[in-house]
Amino acid sequence: MRIEDVTAVLLAAGRGTRFGGGKLAALLDGRPLVHHAAAMLGGLPFARRIAVVAPGVPDLAVFGFAAVSPAADAPLSASLAAGLAGVEDPVLIALGDMPRVTAGHIRALVAAFAGDRIASLDGAQPLPPALFGAQHLPALRALTGDRGAGALLKGAPGLALPPGAAIDIDTPADLSFLAGAGSRRTV
Numbered sequence: 001m002r003i004e005d006v007t008a009v010l011l012a013a014g015r016g017t018r019f020g021g022g023k024l025a026a027l028l029d030g031r032p033l034v035h036h037a038a039a040m041l042g043g044l045p046f047a048r049r050i051a052v053v054a055p056g057v058p059d060l061a062v063f064g065f066a067a068v069s070p071a072a073d074a075p076l077s078a079s080l081a082a083g084l085a086g087v088e089d090p091v092l093i094a095l096g097d098m099p100r101v102t103a104g105h106i107r108a109l110v111a112a113f114a115g116d117r118i119a120s121l122d123g124a125q126p127l128p129p130a131l132f133g134a135q136h137l138p139a140l141r142a143l144t145g146d147r148g149a150g151a152l153l154k155g156a157p158g159l160a161l162p163p164g165a166a167i168d169i170d171t172p173a174d175l176s177f178l179a180g181a182g183s184r185r186t187v
Helices: 033-042 076-084 103-112 134-141 172-179
Strands: 007-012 048-053 066-068 091-095 117-122 125-132 158-160
Touching: 007 033, 007 076, 033 048, 033 091, 033 103, 048 076, 076 091, 076 134, 091 103, 091 134, 103 117, 103 125, 103 158, 125 134
Parallel strands: 007 048, 007 091, 048 066, 117 158
Antiparallel strands: 091 125, 117 125
C-alpha cells in the first residue's frame, strides 16, 4: 500500500468539554494544537485530506485539508460519517488532539497495512491513528453514538507509537505537561 492510495481523515470537531472549550485552537509551541497533526499529515502525499471541524477550529486548508462539519453537538459517530462521506479509498483516521504522532509512524502504519486494518498501539491498547481498508467503510459510517471506531479495531494488528506520541490533549493540564517537560518531540 502507498500513502498516495489512502485518504486521511483528521477528526477535529470535538467539543473539548474537559478542556473548557477551544481546545484545538489552544497554543502549543506557538501554534494552534490542531496545526501539529494537520502539518504532519499535510506533509505526506495522501490521495485526499479531509478535516472534520467544528466552529472555532483554526483553518486547515493551508495543510491541504478540505473541511467538512457535522451538525452542532453531533456525537463522534456523526463526525466519522461526515469525514467519510464520498470516501472509497482505504482511510487513515487521525485525531487533531494528538500533536506528537510522527510522519515516520504514519509511514510505518501504511507500510505494515495488509489491506484490512491496523491500529496504533499504546502498550496493548489500540488507538488512532488507525488505517482501515475500504471494506470497513460501511461499518465505520454506520457507527452510532459518541464512540469512535475502537470496537472495529479489536483483534486488529497494531504498531507501537513512538515514546511520547500517544498523548492526547483532553485537559489544560495535559497541554501544560506537553508544553513543559513532555514536549520532547520524536521523529
